[in-house]
Amino acid sequence: MSEQPRDNILELTGLTKRFGGLVAVDNVSLHIKRGEVFALIGPNGAGKTTLFNNVTGLFRPTSGNVLFDGRDITGFKPHQVARLGIARTFQNIRLFDYMSCLDNVRVGRHVRMKAKVWDSLFKLPRERREEERVTDEAMEVLRFVGIAKHANQYARNLAYGQQRRLEIARALATEPKLLLLDEPAAGFTPQEKVELMALVKKILNRGITVFLIEHDMKVVMGISERIVVLDHGEKIAEGSPEEVRNDTKVIEAYLGKSA
Amino acid sequence: MSNAAPARRRSLRERIGFRERIRDRDTAVYGILILLALMFPLVSYNITEGTAWISHATRAGYWVLLAIGLNVVVGFAGLLDLGYAAFFAIGAYTYALLASPQLASSPANHAVHISFWILIFVSLMMAALFGAILGFPTLRLRGDYLAIVTLGFGEIVPQLFYNFDQWTGGINAVGLIDQPLLPAWVQGPWSGDPEFKIVSPFNFNTDPVAYYVLVCFLVAIAVVLVTNLYNSRLGRAWMAIREDEVAAAAMGINTVTTKLLAFGIGASFSGFAGAYYAADVALVSPDNFLFIVSITVLVMVVLGGMGNVSGVIIGALVMYYLIFILIPGLPEIVTGFASNVGLGSLNQSTGDWPGLGEETQRLNFIIYGGILVAVMLLRPQGLLPSRVREQELKHAAVQEEEAAIEMSHA
Numbered sequence: 001m002s003e004q005p006r007d008n009i010l011e012l013t014g015l016t017k018r019f020g021g022l023v024a025v026d027n028v029s030l031h032i033k034r035g036e037v038f039a040l041i042g043p044n045g046a047g048k049t050t051l052f053n054n055v056t057g058l059f060r061p062t063s064g065n066v067l068f069d070g071r072d073i074t075g076f077k078p079h080q081v082a083r084l085g086i087a088r089t090f091q092n093i094r095l096f097d098y099m100s101c102l103d104n105v106r107v108g109r110h111v112r113m114k115a116k117v118w119d120s121l122f123k124l125p126r127e128r129r130e131e132e133r134v135t136d137e138a139m140e141v142l143r144f145v146g147i148a149k150h151a152n153q154y155a156r157n158l159a160y161g162q163q164r165r166l167e168i169a170r171a172l173a174t175e176p177k178l179l180l181l182d183e184p185a186a187g188f189t190p191q192e193k194v195e196l197m198a199l200v201k202k203i204l205n206r207g208i209t210v211f212l213i214e215h216d217m218k219v220v221m222g223i224s225e226r227i228v229v230l231d232h233g234e235k236i237a238e239g240s241p242e243e244v245r246n247d248t249k250v251i252e253a254y255l256g257k258s259a
Numbered sequence: 260m261s262n263a264a265p266a267r268r269r270s271l272r273e274r275i276g277f278r279e280r281i282r283d284r285d286t287a288v289y290g291i292l293i294l295l296a297l298m299f300p301l302v303s304y305n306i307t308e309g310t311a312w313i314s315h316a317t318r319a320g321y322w323v324l325l326a327i328g329l330n331v332v333v334g335f336a337g338l339l340d341l342g343y344a345a346f347f348a349i350g351a352y353t354y355a356l357l358a359s360p361q362l363a364s365s366p367a368n369h370a371v372h373i374s375f376w377i378l379i380f381v382s383l384m385m386a387a388l389f390g391a392i393l394g395f396p397t398l399r400l401r402g403d404y405l406a407i408v409t410l411g412f413g414e415i416v417p418q419l420f421y422n423f424d425q426w427t428g429g430i431n432a433v434g435l436i437d438q439p440l441l442p443a444w445v446q447g448p449w450s451g452d453p454e455f456k457i458v459s460p461f462n463f464n465t466d467p468v469a470y471y472v473l474v475c476f477l478v479a480i481a482v483v484l485v486t487n488l489y490n491s492r493l494g495r496a497w498m499a500i501r502e503d504e505v506a507a508a509a510m511g512i513n514t515v516t517t518k519l520l521a522f523g524i525g526a527s528f529s530g531f532a533g534a535y536y537a538a539d540v541a542l543v544s545p546d547n548f549l550f551i552v553s554i555t556v557l558v559m560v561v562l563g564g565m566g567n568v569s570g571v572i573i574g575a576l577v578m579y580y581l582i583f584i585l586i587p588g589l590p591e592i593v594t595g596f597a598s599n600v601g602l603g604s605l606n607q608s609t610g611d612w613p614g615l616g617e618e619t620q621r622l623n624f625i626i627y628g629g630i631l632v633a634v635m636l637l638r639p640q641g642l643l644p645s646r647v648r649e650q651e652l653k654h655a656a657v658q659e660e661e662a663a664i665e666m667s668h669a
Contacts, residue, residue, distance in 0.1 A: 082511030111511025
């Protein structure tokens with residue numbers, strides 16, 4: 001295992017986010033290797049989602065840097081981050097409720113499409129061809145996550161688990177190099193969790209690095225190669241699932257000091 | 260496994276039904292509209308022995324254009340624009356100033372007369388430009404705040420046309436506006452001529468039928484372009500922003516430029532309509548672009564069915580009929596009705612009673628308001644809603660019901 005910097009798809013150095021007096025993310029440094037599944041865990045309110053928001057440009061870090069694929073993307077706008085190849089899902093599913101599943105995924109393709117206003121206004125042949133191609137690609141992604149038969153239903157009308165899958169499909173449609181999943185297994189049955197883990201493996205096989213936040217320890221331990229634990233915005237542990245599980249600080253954070 | 264098969268079959272049927280319903284309804288509506296548009300001049304000429312109805316139709320046409328344009332901003336992108344008349348004014352004044360003797364009495368000292376067919380695009384560009392200028396600093400605002408800023412813009416623009424009276428004539432308005440010219444035109448029974456003849460060259464001057472044909476073309480072009488946009492990358496981006504701006508941005512949509520495009524494109528239709536309007540009425544004054552115009556267009560969009568192009572056209576036509584034909588004609592109808600049923604005495608003014616006709620006229624805004632309230636109560640989704648809007652309201656109603664049930668259990 002060579003530790004060249006080029007092998008890291010994402011590097012955070014001293015990332016800090018303050019909201020007034022509250023330090024939501026406190027001087028966190030971590031790196032994610034290309035092609036691995038990396039998990040971020042921690043108790044509620046530990047700052048996990050805030051960290052995601054800083055990476056994807058929804059928040060601007062108070063200090064510290066975000067390096068993606070060797071490029072400093074600190075303070076980039078969300079759409080710029082998405083264009084560079086980071087896609088995400090949301091903790092509370094944020095689909096476009098009153099658009100069809102197909103359209104949700106086609107919105108994901110937006111960033112890889114070239115049609116300009118003029119092409120669309122006059123339905124030029126190259127716009128038509130692109131639309132057809134994108135529709136095929138979107139159907140392909142829907143099949144990949146296993147909800148192709150719902151393509152023409154409103155996202156609003158899908159079952160909960162299917163909505164989670166659709167959100168992943170929409171994110172995959174942007175052709176990310178790094179996929180951020182925010183609690184993908186929340187509210188899932190054990191069966192659905194197994195299916196989710198299989199899906200993450202499939203995503204990994206496409207050459208996409210996965211960075212996930214998850215509470216369910218079975219899922220985390222089952223799929224991730226490395227784990228970072230946050231508590232009160234600080235990184236308190238990092239390592240393989242095995243190491244993290246036996247870390248005293250982690251046990252304290254989750255179970256309280258007496259345990 | 261036994262459950263899976265029927266579920267799949269049902270979803271397939273739903274899927275097909277879903278697509279066909281949308282396609283069928285729009286095809287039907289447009290088919291009927293085209294048919295009516297074709298028959299209208301002949302029929303109305305034969306019934307009224309004149310072109311009064313056609314004049315009405317030409318005026319209804321620019322409201323339709325305005326409604327189609329505002330629908331892009333409000334219906335597609337979900338941005339509330341209360342100053343839409345400003346862009347209409349900019350389009351109208353662009354044409355009025357560049358195709359009338361007005362600039363001869365301005366500091367420029369030289370009248371400009373450019374062809375309508377060129378200026379209609381210049382007006383379009385001017386309105387789009389101002390849409391972008393207004394949009395650039397303001398589109399970071401959301402919801403109510405954006406509405407207030409556009410409201411302010413809508414108030415400022417007519418004031419500017421008032422006050423730059425050296426150039427615009429201010430309150431005296433711009434008159435003697437050029438009429439469009441065409442190399443050739445066919446006249447026939449629909450415009451009062453006993454037989455067909457080819458006029459060449461043809462000046463639109465005072466021929467409502469020519470304006471009617473023109474506005475039908477403009478509306479048709481607008482519908483095609485807007486429908487193309489709706490089914491495109493940009494259309495989906497607008498809807499995504501309307502649904503969830505944060506998620507849209509995270510999917511790589513530049514929300515600022517996308518909203519700016521909605522504003523600019525919406526405004527450009529208004530500029531289009533403005534140029535046509537200036538040519539048709541041949542007299543443009545700042546009073547034609549007051550707040551009430553913006554509100555009327557918004558009412559047309561909401562009442563017709565926000566987000567649905569065919570619905571918005573119907574909304575504009577219905578509202579035009581209501582505001583400009585039905586309500587002004589109401590006193591006459593009411594007095595006629597009263598004398599027919601033997602209540603003719605009500606038509607006389609006695610003491611405080613001004614007479615039924617006069618009274619109806621005084622009440623016209625109450626009647627108008629009452630009709631709006633009634634329509635919105637009976638059909639909140641609009642006359643011909645987009646599927647999305649219909650679903651949203653249905654879900655909202657279900658949620659309210661569930662909440663009410665929960666409350667009653669608590």
